[in-house]
Amino acid sequence: MGIVSRGLRRVNDYLESAPREPRYHGDKNDPRYPSPREWRVFFAPIIDIASHAGLAATVLVKVSGLAGIALAIVAYVVLSFIHTVAVQRITHTTLGKAIFGLVVIRGDDGNWPTTGRLIFWYFARVLITALTLADGFGGSGDPDPHLVTVRRRDVNALRSGHGLAPA
Template identity: 40%
Template sequence: MFVIGTVVGCVFGWIGHRKRKALRRYPWTDWPIRYIRVGGDEWVALMGQDGVPVSTLQLSTWPSERGKLVDFRTRQIWFAGDPQKYGVVSRPGGGDLRYAYRSTPKTPPEFTFRTDDSSNRRSSDASSRPEYELTRDGTHPKMQPVGGPPEEPKPYGRKGDVRYPSPRMLRRVLAFVLDWLIHLGCGVGAAIAVSPGFAPDAIARRDWQHIGVNPVVAVGFFLAASAIDRIIIQSIFHTTIGKALFALVVIRPEDGAYPSFGRLLAVWLFDVYLPLAIFGNGAGPDRIEDYFLPAVRWRDVRHGGTT
């Protein structure tokens, strides 16, 4: 709990820093918007003069505050920041401030519906957007393009991806083992350093009950070392200590780009939760593949593997 609380505190501190940075650098600007909300997530689409969205930003909002700053009736907001990156959202005239950012893992759904005006257009027009129809998959209704669902894009960095031809299976296994041993060594070493009652002779006698090291403390330092290596270091250098020794970097499977700090934090929290979910029969995410980032050879990325 201490490690998770520290990481969450750092995230909120980072959000506060970016809010202050946006308010210092950018003036308030009036933006017409379209509000989007799906489940527990909400977005604002900043609309241009031609009615086309310039950018769609996700709002960082507590569950109890969703829909209070903006909702489906809101037509205009104040925005200070870079529409393509992040900024601060407020009501016209000032008021509550919310952090808004471009989120790659979570994007709002986009549907194109057939209207009376468009029904006479020929589908052969290459510039027209695909039309959608309501179908049923068993008992669940869903929207899909007329003529069938589009072909699913192939994930980047998966097995057999020709964009990353260098063999890496053995490197990934060795890098995982090395990272795990480094995190374990940091956890055990730090726990021994802060334990005044540590008795090395008990290890020689295999008297594990009288070693004098609290295993809970060792687990806490293990998680802290793992978070620093897999979140902080990997968000800066795109690799962990173990992966760096084997010339590997992590990429996002959906577009081949490097994962953000938020994506790495979500993956790390999921990996901490995964053993509890397995042994406790807990619920998992809908798209579990989003939490397993592929590791590829650095030379393949350098030669143009990513976009």
């Protein structure tokens, strides 16, 4: 049996296999969250980062020199933390996610994330980003099963009883 035959057999086995159960709430094949969201999840952080950078740029324009650079960095970090943790804890979304109709849920039970979990994942993502930039290549793109971004309308349907109840 040649390499091509084995490869085709593996592809056919994969295509004929039964779909797997979702590993967490909001997993790509989770029937409780059917709305497509890939492009929305891609563009939402761009809007968030741009809004944080806009404030930092404003500070940089107002204050010149090394102090302006330092204040701009502090302004970016503070705004990013408040926006990602405090605003998201209250509204379950950020500005970018809200524009695209997205919210964040906990992957383990489908409920809203706690403040502690938001703080933990904020700093974990800062560390992961720093390590990724230091390593010189992009991340793996694997979804984060701890905090999952889903469409707000799917969450509303679940909570109103029009969909499957969260486990």
